Amino acid sequence: MDPSDIDDDYVTRTAHGADLKLAPAHVAGVVRYFKMIAGMAESVNAFPLDETTESAAIFEPCPAPARD
Amino acid sequence: MPGAGTGLTAVAAAVRNGERTATEVVHAALARIGTLDSGLNCFTAVTAERALTEAAEVDAARAAGRDPGALAGVPYAVKNLFDIAGLPTLAGSKINAERAPATHDAVLIQRLKAAGAVLVGALNMDEYAYGFTTENTHYGATRNPHALDRIAGGSSGGSAAAVAAGLVPLTLGSDTNGSIRVPSSLCGVFGLKPTFGRLPRTGTFPFVASLDHLGPFTRSARDLASAYDAMQGTDAGDPACAARPAEPCCAGLDRGGAGLRVATAGDYFESRASDEALEAVQTAARALGATRKVVLPETARARSAAYVITASEGANLHLANLQRRAGDFEPLSRDRFLAGALVPASWYLQAQRFRRWYASRIAELFRDVDVIIAPSTPVSATLIGSETVTIAGETMPVRPNLGIFTQPISFIGLPVAAVPIHRAGRMPIGVQVIAAPWREDICLRIAAALEAAGVAQAPIAAL
Numbered sequence: 001m002d003p004s005d006i007d008d009d010y011v012t013r014t015a016h017g018a019d020l021k022l023a024p025a026h027v028a029g030v031v032r033y034f035k036m037i038a039g040m041a042e043s044v045n046a047f048p049l050d051e052t053t054e055s056a057a058i059f060e061p062c063p064a065p066a067r068d
Numbered sequence: 069m070p071g072a073g074t075g076l077t078a079v080a081a082a083v084r085n086g087e088r089t090a091t092e093v094v095h096a097a098l099a100r101i102g103t104l105d106s107g108l109n110c111f112t113a114v115t116a117e118r119a120l121t122e123a124a125e126v127d128a129a130r131a132a133g134r135d136p137g138a139l140a141g142v143p144y145a146v147k148n149l150f151d152i153a154g155l156p157t158l159a160g161s162k163i164n165a166e167r168a169p170a171t172h173d174a175v176l177i178q179r180l181k182a183a184g185a186v187l188v189g190a191l192n193m194d195e196y197a198y199g200f201t202t203e204n205t206h207y208g209a210t211r212n213p214h215a216l217d218r219i220a221g222g223s224s225g226g227s228a229a230a231v232a233a234g235l236v237p238l239t240l241g242s243d244t245n246g247s248i249r250v251p252s253s254l255c256g257v258f259g260l261k262p263t264f265g266r267l268p269r270t271g272t273f274p275f276v277a278s279l280d281h282l283g284p285f286t287r288s289a290r291d292l293a294s295a296y297d298a299m300q301g302t303d304a305g306d307p308a309c310a311a312r313p314a315e316p317c318c319a320g321l322d323r324g325g326a327g328l329r330v331a332t333a334g335d336y337f338e339s340r341a342s343d344e345a346l347e348a349v350q351t352a353a354r355a356l357g358a359t360r361k362v363v364l365p366e367t368a369r370a371r372s373a374a375y376v377i378t379a380s381e382g383a384n385l386h387l388a389n390l391q392r393r394a395g396d397f398e399p400l401s402r403d404r405f406l407a408g409a410l411v412p413a414s415w416y417l418q419a420q421r422f423r424r425w426y427a428s429r430i431a432e433l434f435r436d437v438d439v440i441i442a443p444s445t446p447v448s449a450t451l452i453g454s455e456t457v458t459i460a461g462e463t464m465p466v467r468p469n470l471g472i473f474t475q476p477i478s479f480i481g482l483p484v485a486a487v488p489i490h491r492a493g494r495m496p497i498g499v500q501v502i503a504a505p506w507r508e509d510i511c512l513r514i515a516a517a518l519e520a521a522g523v524a525q526a527p528i529a530a531l
Contacts, residue, residue, distance in 0.1 A: 011410065020406065033406075043372045044418055
């Protein structure tokens with residue numbers, strides 16, 4: 001995503017998808033920080049990872065409770 | 069010498085051998101807090117009645133011939149995201165003040181109590197730990213004891229400042245992206261961010277479950293090791309806590325740096341550091357005889373990935389309140405939380421996959437080195453309210469950039485001792501002593517070696 005594509009309209013509509021109604025006074029700040037995050041994500045997304053690189057967060061099944 | 073006999077090890081020894089009672093020690097701590105804290109704003113709650121009850125229990129145990137505990141009578145306080153029975157767990161927020169009081173102490177508080185330490189209160193922090201400065205709009209800024217117009221760092225600012233001011237010899241904090249190491253550096257105290265999963269987080273209010281660590285602050289390496297040893301051990305209440313036995317470090321401290329391969333971190337960790345941060349690293353390197361430099365590859369990208377994970381997980385935790393009452397959040401972090409709620413899943417997932425790549429790549433470095441020394445903060449403490457700082461000719465926002473050196477390290481859960489490098493007449497600044505996973509013993513040995521060499525000190529601030 002190009003951070004220059006991020007504007008008040010984009011942020012407001014995307015927030016709607018998260019059930020967030022942004023107060024008008026907050027929109028500029030949210031745009032600013034979302035652009036920062038987008039810039040960071042662009043750097044991460046540009047790094048090639050092969051399909052064997054799994055997520056660092058791995059699920060561990062919960063152990064069964066002890067028998068009575 | 070100011071503060072002589074007031075460190076953790078000295079206090080515990082004095083109480084254990086009967087030179088002082090825990091009750092006397094705690095009365096003295098409460099008096100010092102009462103006198104000085106209004107000018108520092110470290111504490112959000114002082115649990116005086118509980119403290120005196122606990123102190124009396126320690127004294128009674130000793131009088132009855134029972135072991136009063138390795139940390140007998142040591143007064144300590146905790147960042148206010150730790151559950152303290154009977155108090156709402158604020159986590160620096162206005163919203164959490166409405167919560168019912170905690171019914172149980174956090175596990176680490178339980179362990180310190182079992183060791184004879186005495187809880188005296190709860191400490192100020194950035195709201196929900198989302199900050200590096202402890203400029204809290206709801207509860208006020210915590211001031212740096214070495215210069216009251218400067219920040220204490222964050223988000224565990226109250227924890228670091230309370231130790232730096234000699235209010236208590238031990239505090240606990242948390243570190244997700246640098247929140248123990250940044251305030252340690254800016255307040256000139258020792259801090260420990262153990263390996264991710266080492267100390268259980270049971271009974272603490274989270275920030276980013278993938279990255280949250282807990283750890284102590286003290287004024288010496290031995291005190292740090294003693295506190296850490298008393299808290300070790302697994303706990304099933306924290307799904308991220310490793311099922312490892314305690315691995316005590318105190319006994320090995322005197323080995324210092326013997327036989328350890330030490331290097332400094334180059335490239336990213338040099339290009340973004342001020343002269344004073346670089347000087348601190350070189351001072352530590354000279355004291356350790358370290359001449360090698362290592363490059364941690366893709367570190368800027370690691371910091372970016374940590375930023376994306378933090379934004380996404382942090383916002384998800386608070387989504388319900390962001391939907392209903394965003395105006396009640398701290399203005400300095402509210403818009404960051406809101407922005408984090410908009411992060412696409414693909415960005416977050418890619419960041420987590422990069423994390424696995426980066427962790428394995430950095431692990432390779434530890435084939436050839438045992439310890440990496442890096443700056444903790446790019447600069448020493450800035451003025452409260454500063455929006456920007458100039459480093460190496462570039463002006464940048466202060467608040468997000470105080471953690472540029474800490475974030476890539478906590479991202480992969482490496483253990484770090486935050487060590488204050490002594491600079492007479494100047495504001496404190498510290499270094500990170502970084503080791504391979506589960507090698508807190510090495511971090512602490514190096515911290516002790518730097519202290520023994522006279523380059524690391526944490527004198528009580530002259531207030």
